[in-house]
Amino acid sequence: MPYINIQVTREGTAPGRSAITEEEKAALIAGASQLMLDVLDKPLESTFVVIDEVPTENWGWGGLPALEFRRRRAAGKP
Amino acid sequence: MPYINIQVTREGTAPGRSAITEEEKAALIAGASQLMLDVLDKPLESTFVVIDEVPTENWGWGGLPALEFRRRRAAGKP
Amino acid sequence: MPYINIQVTREGTAPGRSAITEEEKAALIAGASQLMLDVLDKPLESTFVVIDEVPTENWGWGGLPALEFRRRRAAGKP
Amino acid sequence: MPYINIQVTREGTAPGRSAITEEEKAALIAGASQLMLDVLDKPLESTFVVIDEVPTENWGWGGLPALEFRRRRAAGKP
Amino acid sequence: MPYINIQVTREGTAPGRSAITEEEKAALIAGASQLMLDVLDKPLESTFVVIDEVPTENWGWGGLPALEFRRRRAAGKP
Amino acid sequence: MPYINIQVTREGTAPGRSAITEEEKAALIAGASQLMLDVLDKPLESTFVVIDEVPTENWGWGGLPALEFRRRRAAGKP
Numbered sequence: 001m002p003y004i005n006i007q008v009t010r011e012g013t014a015p016g017r018s019a020i021t022e023e024e025k026a027a028l029i030a031g032a033s034q035l036m037l038d039v040l041d042k043p044l045e046s047t048f049v050v051i052d053e054v055p056t057e058n059w060g061w062g063g064l065p066a067l068e069f070r071r072r073r074a075a076g077k078p
Numbered sequence: 079m080p081y082i083n084i085q086v087t088r089e090g091t092a093p094g095r096s097a098i099t100e101e102e103k104a105a106l107i108a109g110a111s112q113l114m115l116d117v118l119d120k121p122l123e124s125t126f127v128v129i130d131e132v133p134t135e136n137w138g139w140g141g142l143p144a145l146e147f148r149r150r151r152a153a154g155k156p
Numbered sequence: 157m158p159y160i161n162i163q164v165t166r167e168g169t170a171p172g173r174s175a176i177t178e179e180e181k182a183a184l185i186a187g188a189s190q191l192m193l194d195v196l197d198k199p200l201e202s203t204f205v206v207i208d209e210v211p212t213e214n215w216g217w218g219g220l221p222a223l224e225f226r227r228r229r230a231a232g233k234p
Numbered sequence: 235m236p237y238i239n240i241q242v243t244r245e246g247t248a249p250g251r252s253a254i255t256e257e258e259k260a261a262l263i264a265g266a267s268q269l270m271l272d273v274l275d276k277p278l279e280s281t282f283v284v285i286d287e288v289p290t291e292n293w294g295w296g297g298l299p300a301l302e303f304r305r306r307r308a309a310g311k312p
Numbered sequence: 313m314p315y316i317n318i319q320v321t322r323e324g325t326a327p328g329r330s331a332i333t334e335e336e337k338a339a340l341i342a343g344a345s346q347l348m349l350d351v352l353d354k355p356l357e358s359t360f361v362v363i364d365e366v367p368t369e370n371w372g373w374g375g376l377p378a379l380e381f382r383r384r385r386a387a388g389k390p
Numbered sequence: 391m392p393y394i395n396i397q398v399t400r401e402g403t404a405p406g407r408s409a410i411t412e413e414e415k416a417a418l419i420a421g422a423s424q425l426m427l428d429v430l431d432k433p434l435e436s437t438f439v440v441i442d443e444v445p446t447e448n449w450g451w452g453g454l455p456a457l458e459f460r461r462r463r464a465a466g467k468p
Contacts, residue, residue, distance in 0.1 A: 001204065001320070001378055002320045003204055003206065003318075004317070004319070006314060006315075007284060007315040008313070008352065020352060024351055024352060025143065026142070026143050028351055029138030030138075031343075031350070032138070032347060034141060035343040036318075038339075038343070039336055039343065040336060047138075047140075048139055048157065048159055048204060049139075050085060050132055050138075050159065053136070058287070059313055060264075060281075060282065060284075061282055061313055062278045062281070063278040064260070064263065065263060068260075079164070079165055079215055079438065081162075081163040082160065082162050083160070083161040083163075084158060084159075086192075086198070091196050100291050100299070104299050104302075105194075105195045106294075107294030109191040109195065110191060110294070111294060111296070111297035112297060113184065113188060114162075116187070117180055117183045117184055118169050118180060122296045123296045125294075126393055127295075128292065128393065129294075130288075131292070181370060182369075182376070185375065186375050189372060189374070190375060200375040201374045204371070205373075206319060207372075208442075210440055210442075213412050214415060214440065214442070215439070215440055215441075216418075216438065217435070217438055218423070218437070219420050219437070220419065220420070221415065235449055236396060237362065237397040238396050239395040239397075240394050240426075241395075242392045242432070254430060258430060261429045265421075265425040265429065266394075266425060272417075273417045273421065276398070282313065293391055338450075340450075341450030341454065342453050357451070359453070360450065360451055361450035362397060365448070
């Protein structure tokens with residue numbers, strides 16, 4: 001009976017993509033479910049996985065919106 | 079002071095509907111709040127209910143995206 | 157495939173009790189699951205319910221810890 | 235390592251706005267992160283903030299959808 | 313910046329254990345973080361994993377407390 | 391109607407303390423509620439704050455349990 005909630009920013013993993021693909025979502029679902037089976041012997045049919053995609057401006061890190069945090073870190077600014 | 083979070087797949091309950099209706103949402107809110115009052119004597123005014131609608135490809139069960147899991151189960155495949 | 161998370165303060169509903177009873181938890185589970193069946197036709201076997209019990213000092217309302225908020229409201233203080 | 239999830243209804247704070255602005259989101263992120271630093275000495279770089287915007291019909295209070303609850307309260311109805 | 317919340321019942325995976333072990337928790341953390349790296353190329357240092365252990369009587373499935381649901385399913389009862 | 395969930399590791403902020411104090415919890419509740427009022431004009435009485443304290447071995451960062459991640463970072467290990 002595991003429930004796994006995966007929260008990620010709504011971004012693509014390759015140029016031209018604005019969000020994760022259905023294949024990537026299926027891979028996350030399969031991987032997370034398999035992890036429960038491998039580590040805790042929880043059957044796949046007893047595991048829920050829910051993926052939340054969060055707009056980048058709704059995600060904060062370092063006190064900043066995510067993209068601004070990344071820009072500063074890339075520019076070596078604390 | 080209960081907080082109830084209801085997560086469901088973004089699907090309609092009747093042909094032609096792609097999501098739950100406002101009436102259904104109001105019924106979920108009323109039912110969940112009433113449940114807190116009936117079981118734990120929590121006043122309605124002290125209960126929050128939040129409904130999250132999750133795209134079907136973002137919900138996994140049995141290691142598969144929800145719709146694929148349903149197809150296989152309907153076809154009798156483990 | 158509904159997932160319902162019920163968060164309540166860790167308090168009893170009768171004198172001498174410091175938390176909700178197993179019977180009350182079973183009633184919350186049954187009621188929440190039945191609500192999904194009644195409103196959205198979701199089978200009971202596809203519904204997870206998770207109850208979180210939160211220490212009262214970890215729950216805030218009105219900018220105050222829950223019990224302090226209640227004391228002030230009972231005393232008619234804004 | 236704090237993780238802060240802020241759930242608000244998807245509404246604007248001024249006429250003509252249907253949701254909170256990017257500036258308001260940045261202020262929530264900055265304020266919540268600073269709060270962790272001020273109270274618990276958690277560095278900004280170790281704090282995640284995630285803002286969920288919930289459609290008003292998906293938020294219940296007093297057993298009613300949020301806007302209906304507000305209407306009744308404004309009209310002095312219990 | 314993924315945030316992964318893993319909710320499992322507070323049970324051991326072997327006789328005599330009443331909860332998952334620290335090694336199992338570390339394996340869940342490592343596996344979930346690696347999954348984000350493998351599928352979405354998210355660096356390990358940008359991933360939070362939080363494991364919630366839920367008392368079995370606080371987890372419902374099939375409208376029943378988890379252990380009761382398991383007993384009935386094992387006994388072939390619907 | 392904001393709902394704010396603050397998740398922190400169960401640790402004290404000073405030697406000899408194994409968890410955050412009631413005063414610190416009250417400060418988090420007050421600060422988070424005030425933030426909603428300041429930024430989004432949400433009345434204090436319409437804001438819930440829930441603080442979850444997570445055992446350190448249940449929190450992962452960088453693919454490691456929190457304390458191990460800190461040790462390695464303090465020792466300059468990637």
